[in-house]
Amino acid sequence: MKAAILRGKNDLVIGDVLDPPNIVPEGFVKVAVKAVGICGSDVHYYQHGAIGDFVLQEPMILGHEIGGIVETVGAGVQFNIGEVVALEPGIPCRQCTQCRSGQYNLCESIRFFATPPVDGAMTSYVIHPADFTFRTNGLTVEEACLAEPMSVGIYATRQASIHLGQEVFVMGAGPVGLMTAMACLAEGANVRIFDVQEERVRMARELGMVAEVFNSGRKIRSDVVIDCTGNESAIAWGQHSVKAGGKLILVGMGTKDGMKLDGLDLTLRGISVRGIFRYANTFPAAIQLIHKYRDKMKLFLSNKIPFEAVPKYFLDGNFNSHIKTIVSL
Template sequence: MNQAVFFRGVRDVRVGPYNLREGRPGETLIEVAAVGICGSDLHYYKDGGIGAAQVGDAFVPGHEFGGYLAEDVPERGLRRGALVAVDPNGSCGTCEWCREGFGNLCPTVEFIGAPPFDGAMASKIWVPAKQIVPLPETFTPLDAVMLEPLGVAIHAVDLARPRLLEPVALLGAGPIGLLILQLLKVAGAGAVDVVEPLAHRRDAALALGARAAFASVADLATGGGVNGRPLVVEATNSPHGFRDAVLAAKIGGRVVLTGIPDGDSYTLPAADPRRRGLGIKFVRRMGDDYPRAIELVASGRVDVRAVVTHQAPLAAAPDLFAALADNRPGYLKALLLPNG
């Protein structure tokens, strides 16, 4: 029997039977091997939605996933049983943003796992064959799952454009922040100081190459040895994330905002970013970044496995969502194994 995770309301997660729909032309069936619980999934869980994307009754989340082909995909040269990742971004390909290469900004995107499009926290899922991502034979389901969040981190660092040996302040050491930390080092940035209120996340940041880790922006200012950073990358879920990023930046600096704030709202005084003359960019999902993500993982330059702390069967979803939402010690990235 096909099983799935359902959101029935705010902080109401249940696991039960799932009626798999019929496949459509151009789709292929995937047996889901692993699916990650993303920060956006936690916003759906805690807030019931993000902006216009509101969760209805019996919504199935999950957009970070990998699985095994349940049938041959001859048009892609893939055989049944192959482990693949799936790009959840089904952009239209014809609007002005898609034509300009910004499929991540497509206003009519059909994004797997974003309301109203059910996701991959299920035993099986039909996906467009064009969105399948072939993988090296050395990859595991965990590696497949982590390519999507790594793609988001790549997009954030592309927007940040760190200069050689430039000092950076990174706000937030959750899964995306820890991936960004590694990428900043790959890209040639200088010392990366991390701000993160949770002790176990600070420890993870230090283990992955941060120069120092502080509990607050105030601690960064007093203990970091410099007056503001030329580059600040924010990857938190805090309504104060934008404000804190501004306060961590030096005059004329750059700020890249990656996180989605709880309640879908920022709080900050307008004068601070204006008087600093800051350049500010927002991260929206990712571009065509799977090839680089695969190369970074395959070469060992980014350790995605170090970010994953929990893997559990689908039945554990209610507890895992609660643990992550409540910031229980020791939890970073959690994966569900629908057929494990």
């Protein structure tokens, strides 16, 4: 079968890979992959060959935002053939302290699609654990692949304990920032989203959100700031925009040396800082939230490309021309 294979920096091809086994193991499901969202991490691996300590050392299949159709099931699996499903891409060991405490996203042995050395799912078929495969209850395959980025927003919202009436600032109006804002709105918060790009601010307003072009000189306060940029200036502004006793939630992945916080200010004003890494136990809620905001999700589905066009899409490098790009297989 064919797959989108990243062989090195700026070297992405459609190539042949082995077909999955014909026999599906007990507790697993064989899924025909039909839609894969392109994530910023896919782009980063393409451009740099690494994200932090995750370094591309051998060819790797891209793709971890997956919507597909159940093809075959193993023993003990209750899915129906032909069901549209969303795949949670991180499979933990299920035995370590983090897994047993429910924080399986922090499992040191987790195998996450399209994170070296683990292959992703931008290919024809994958065999996946049934308990990390989720019914989508009427969503299309394209909508199903949005459950992964929506999960990031839901997890951040939960970790921030967002609740009714809070003032929340979201930094960054990219896909994750917009979906984080949606999750906060669903909890009853008053949300304001900021970005440096006027076009993204416009898109946020199209979704009915209160959105503004970022102005580092503006002085306003909120209960919670959720940064989805990883940008040093945005984080610094976000910290000083949090009320005393508030929370600064870090979702965006910055560089090791590019995220400087004012420790004295954190202490004197009692600000809590929480880092967010992926998600855990979020996919059912993500699917529900996509149903809730189904009309608004169309913005994320406006740019679809065929599987064969993936290498050219990456080569052209127009990654910011749409809020999201979906690959149709």
